[in-house]
Amino acid sequence: MSFEPKNPAVKWLEDRLPITGMLHHALYEYPTPKNLSYWWTFGSLAGVMLVVQIVTGIVLAMHYTPHVDMAFTSVEHIMRDVNYGWLLRYMHANGASMFFIVVYLHIFRGLYYGSYKAPRELLWWLGLVIFLLMMATAFMGYVLPWGQMSFWGATVITNLFGAIPVVGDSIVTWLWGGFAVDNPTLNRFFSLHYLLPFVIVGIVILHIWALHTNGSNNPTGVELKDKQDSIPFHPYYTVKDLYGLAIFLIFFSAFLFYAPNYMGHPDNYIPANPLVTPAHIVPEWYFLPFYAILRAVPDKLGGVLLMFGAIAVLFALPWLDKSRIRSARFRPIYKQLFWVFVADCVLLTYIGGKPAEGAFIIWGRIATIYYFVHILILLPLVGLFEKPKPLPASISEDVLSKKPASEEAANA
Amino acid sequence: MTTTTPEEENGVKRRDFLYIAAGGLGAVGTAAAIWPFISQMNPSADVLALSTTEVDLEGIEIGSEVTAVWQGKPVFVRHRTEEDIERAEDVDLADLPDPEPDSDRVIKPEWLIMVGICTHLGCVPLKGQGDYGGWFCPCHGSHYDTSGRIRKGPAPLNLVIPPYEFLNDNNIKIG
Numbered sequence: 001m002s003f004e005p006k007n008p009a010v011k012w013l014e015d016r017l018p019i020t021g022m023l024h025h026a027l028y029e030y031p032t033p034k035n036l037s038y039w040w041t042f043g044s045l046a047g048v049m050l051v052v053q054i055v056t057g058i059v060l061a062m063h064y065t066p067h068v069d070m071a072f073t074s075v076e077h078i079m080r081d082v083n084y085g086w087l088l089r090y091m092h093a094n095g096a097s098m099f100f101i102v103v104y105l106h107i108f109r110g111l112y113y114g115s116y117k118a119p120r121e122l123l124w125w126l127g128l129v130i131f132l133l134m135m136a137t138a139f140m141g142y143v144l145p146w147g148q149m150s151f152w153g154a155t156v157i158t159n160l161f162g163a164i165p166v167v168g169d170s171i172v173t174w175l176w177g178g179f180a181v182d183n184p185t186l187n188r189f190f191s192l193h194y195l196l197p198f199v200i201v202g203i204v205i206l207h208i209w210a211l212h213t214n215g216s217n218n219p220t221g222v223e224l225k226d227k228q229d230s231i232p233f234h235p236y237y238t239v240k241d242l243y244g245l246a247i248f249l250i251f252f253s254a255f256l257f258y259a260p261n262y263m264g265h266p267d268n269y270i271p272a273n274p275l276v277t278p279a280h281i282v283p284e285w286y287f288l289p290f291y292a293i294l295r296a297v298p299d300k301l302g303g304v305l306l307m308f309g310a311i312a313v314l315f316a317l318p319w320l321d322k323s324r325i326r327s328a329r330f331r332p333i334y335k336q337l338f339w340v341f342v343a344d345c346v347l348l349t350y351i352g353g354k355p356a357e358g359a360f361i362i363w364g365r366i367a368t369i370y371y372f373v374h375i376l377i378l379l380p381l382v383g384l385f386e387k388p389k390p391l392p393a394s395i396s397e398d399v400l401s402k403k404p405a406s407e408e409a410a411n412a
Numbered sequence: 413m414t415t416t417t418p419e420e421e422n423g424v425k426r427r428d429f430l431y432i433a434a435g436g437l438g439a440v441g442t443a444a445a446i447w448p449f450i451s452q453m454n455p456s457a458d459v460l461a462l463s464t465t466e467v468d469l470e471g472i473e474i475g476s477e478v479t480a481v482w483q484g485k486p487v488f489v490r491h492r493t494e495e496d497i498e499r500a501e502d503v504d505l506a507d508l509p510d511p512e513p514d515s516d517r518v519i520k521p522e523w524l525i526m527v528g529i530c531t532h533l534g535c536v537p538l539k540g541q542g543d544y545g546g547w548f549c550p551c552h553g554s555h556y557d558t559s560g561r562i563r564k565g566p567a568p569l570n571l572v573i574p575p576y577e578f579l580n581d582n583n584i585k586i587g
């Protein structure tokens with residue numbers, strides 16, 4: 001490692017705990033492929049969103065009361081009475097959606113450029129673990145304001161575990177701490193909602209550690225060959241990521257200040273009522289594709305299994321995808337299938353938000369089947385039969401072979 | 413091969429026994445230590461204590477329904493009409509996903525008492541809607557008949573009949 005601290009205090013620390021050197025290595029000299037596009041910005045944006053959620057969450061917890069009689073009013077107290085409470089709560093509520101937006105883009109980036117293939121399987125799995133923990137955290141957070149959607153979302157989702165044969169009912173009672181979603185449930189959800197983000201921080205550290213062990217993938221999918229292919233993380237990618245952050249914050253602010261309830265549901269401003277279910281209950285948008293899969297199956301246990309299966313199959317991707325070429329840029333057929341798959345996920349999201357009736361049921365089933373067909377059948381087959389385009393010898397060759405657009409137009 | 417530990421007859425070393433004994437005891441001890449942390453999440457004594465509810469039936473008109481609360485759950489108390497009862501009894505059990513004659517679901521046919529929680533994923537079904545004149549669950553579209561039996565939709569089972577008894581003609585105790 002080339003880190004030689006000049007400052008005596010830093011040197012003193014470094015000799016005892018080489019933490020400055022570690023950070024220097026990770027954020028400064030980390031040799032990064034020189035051709036990363038903006039699709040590589042979403043990882044750092046996800047990190048920023050995690051910090052935003054933790055900071056806003058900790059201050060919200062200073063004013064929030066996790067009790068069925070007071071939770072709803074304490075959130076209204078935050079909105080109306082606490083200084084800047086409206087801002088902090090809207091940051092946290094919209095922040096959760098932003099967090100999912102960047103993480104979904106980050107995952108699709110990985111699918112397009114084959115970032116889950118060897119030697120990055122563990123990196124991919126750690127990412128999926130983060131995704132699962134985020135879903136658990138967001139689900140429990142949404143219960144905290146104790147509105148109608150909070151209550152009925154909690155009821156429907158915890159009841160999913162009731163589909164487990166034999167022990168299902170005991171598990172549900174255990175999760176609730178009673179015979180229905182009630183105060184004990186709210187209390188434990190608050191405790192876990194506070195805890196899980198810090199577990200996520202731990203997994204994120206492992207995720208980055210695994211990333212830095214083999215280095216970043218890049219748009220060509222060709223590994224770093226020599227020094228020519230990489231540039232130091234700082235200042236090149238610190239600046240690029242900061243620029244990406246600035247653009248992203250404009251997007252975030254547009255929702256935060258002009259449409260803070262756009263991604264929420266009006267029924268959650270009605271206090272929870274255990275005796276009346278709202279006519280149309282839907283989860284938050286980021287759960288809709290999975291909700292659509294759950295409802296596509298006319299059988300309780302089958303629906304639950306398929307929904308969890310939708311994420312489980314992602315863990316198997318490194319083996320299901322038989323192609324050794326990473327980037328879709330060099331995989332003409334996979335590239336098209338990728339976009340069909342994206343469209344399928346968008347369709348599932350749309351269907352998940354619609355009532356389960358008529359044509360929505362049929363389309364939900366078609367989209368669900370296609371989701372699994374893509375991952376379990378098409379991916380392995382395409383890998384075997386597709387004829388890839390020739391790969392560049394190195395990242396440098398690929399970058400230098402690209403002519404400026406004007407020149408290309410002149411040649412055409 | 414050289415070995416420093418003494419060999420017993422059939423190749424089992426004394427060390428092996430010690431490892432397994434110590435490991436086994438350690439596992440039991442760990443499980444015993446974890447148990448309180450799991451068990452604390454189950455219903456506490458005060459939650460378990462709230463386990464009966466009494467309902468006064470006087471004033472519930474024929475054809476109407478009240479919702480009582482038992483263990484934090486809605487319980488439908490429905491005063492059925494003659495027509496409701498006829499429809500419930502006049503069903504071929506072979507047509508039912510969860511076959512159960514109406515007579516097994518009531519003590520007195522005019523009073524139908526059931527936990528008002530959809531057996532699919534726990535929403536509260538709406539009265540007087542759906543294709544069978546009973547209840548309809550808006551969450552994922554389950555239809556129940558005038559006996560609260562599942563007829564159509566994703567719910568697997570009939571609405572649950574809680575344990576209850578008639579204290580006298582006008583009062584029941586649920587639980």
Ligand code: HEM
Nearest residue numbers: 053054057058060061064093096138141142144145194197
């Ligand atoms: C992974 C990071 C996190 C995510 C995705 C997340 C998500 C959410 C969501 C979706 C809500 C419901 C928002 C609403 O509609 O009102 C919520 C509420 C809440 N969260 Fe978080 N959260 C995170 C971290 C934290 C942390 C670290 C704390 C610290 C205690 C916290 C404390 C709270 C509190 C007190 C509420 C209730 C107030 C309210 O509803 O605005 N959150 N969270």
Ligand code: FES
Nearest residue numbers: 530532533549552
């Ligand atoms: S909860 Fe009633 S149909 Fe799903």
